[in-house]
Amino acid sequence: MVSDSGSPRVDAESDFMRARRHQVLSSLAARVRGGAEDVVQSMSFDEVVHALGRRAEHYVGTKVIPLDAIVGSVDKTRDFDRRFRPTSARSRQRWERLARASRTGEEIPPIDVYQVGDYYFVRDGHHRVSVARSLGLKDIEAQVTAVETLLRPVGINSRRDLERKHWRRILLERVPFTGEARAAVAVDEPTDYGVIAETVEAWATRTMHAEGTYMDQKTMAERWYAEEFVPVLEMIEEAGVRGPDERPAEAYLRVACERYRLIREHEWNTEVLEAVRAARGRSRRS
Template identity: 80%
Template sequence: MPRESGSPRVDAESDFLRARRHQVLSGLAARLRGETDDVVQSMSFDEVVAALGRRGEHYVGTKVIPISAIVGSVDKVKDFDRRFRPTSARSRERWERLARASRKGEEIPPIEVYQVGDYYFVQDGHHRVSVAHSLGVKLIEARVTAVDTLLAPVGVGDRDDLELKHWRRIMLERVPFTGEARAAVAVDTPAMYGEIAENVEAWAARHMHAEGAYMDKATMARRWYEEEYQPVVELIEEAGVRGATERPTEAYLRVACERYTLIRDHEWSAEIMAQVTKGKRARKAKPTTGG
């Protein structure tokens, strides 16, 4: 707990001023590093759940949770930063009143939070969390409602992470990969998830036309992974054309595009892969002319 003067009122005022000063300095440091406000701003519960895909929720009950796991808010994203320091003096009186009560050892009611994986988002009790942070409290009592999501709630540290999750969720709604396929078909560029979905759906359309039979989404996802993706990734590895930092799915998309650009064909074989590799090398070796 911060140093005490013996006066809860004076100490509470000092607590608030210290929290504001640290918030301002933290924001300034982030800007000097060229970082966006997303790095220091509290995360939005609605944005996170929308990106992950909401399936349902259930009340867990009252339990003690770590303050460090509280990363965002339901409706006060702009009022507190990522460490729940106040971003303005608008609620100073309320903040200091809670700080005085905490310093006096008065009973503070539990906060209310939504739990998404290991993350917590405050529904009610933002000032209580902020004061607890300021006083160095590690744990806080909370009424917890757990939210179930389509995607695993991991790796959502900022809005760039949310964009990637958002497009992955959309892809999985169109192409419901499961098990090994779900884990394997992954990229680091959000737009690529749209390319994957289009690629799978086009592959399924060609096969349904050729076979004269309908293919549901689950069958489409399974067959594409087994009949198209896995064999092609093996060909790419054998040909040694995957980049050092390139994920297998990223290499698949790139090579598939190069194949069609070069030979206008959807088939795969060692011979076709050789043509693609040869064509790629030829384009790299082709001299350029200046204007």
């Protein structure tokens, strides 16, 4: 709760101590939950844009943005947490000076941010954001530069999400899936995207060798999805060897890897699926 003693100096000091206390408690709570600390850490603009793939940027102008949408920083990720509470007392005097100015109604200049989808990352004005959040404000004026990315900037809450985006970007750069195929080839384990890329490229190499022709990346992506992924997934569904919680691409990878381990070939037939089913049954009983 924001206090008001009538003394802007005393209240600013109280504001800072309250923000620091909440930051420490949030960090401790994340540690107790086990492995969730990166959820409360400020996100790095460079890491996010690298994971998503930078395409272009353009200046939007000055507008009012929601403070809750500001999730990270360009260069001060260690100085503030995800809610922009200070992580140390290093800049306490500057913080309290801004808090006093805000409390006495002084004009505060706009902050400077990058916008990536619905997320904002501070270039300049970290302390202004921190003070505004501490005082319970909902919005802040900002000069906005929008950044366009290869992948949609959604579902980013932790570094694991960034790792998944990073590997998915690499897959799409190597195998440019579009439309239905792009949506279908989704997995939860980040490095599985690398396995999918290698699987598609290996399939294309074998196909080009057998046909004596060359296919570009676009053709490779289209043909693998239509001639390999969709028919095999139908076989997996009919054979009943897809796990109840498995995504289509995860089921394909698991069965394809099991097929090669058991039979050492790349052909698909009913015998392959029966061998996979039998192996799965044995593993459940053991």
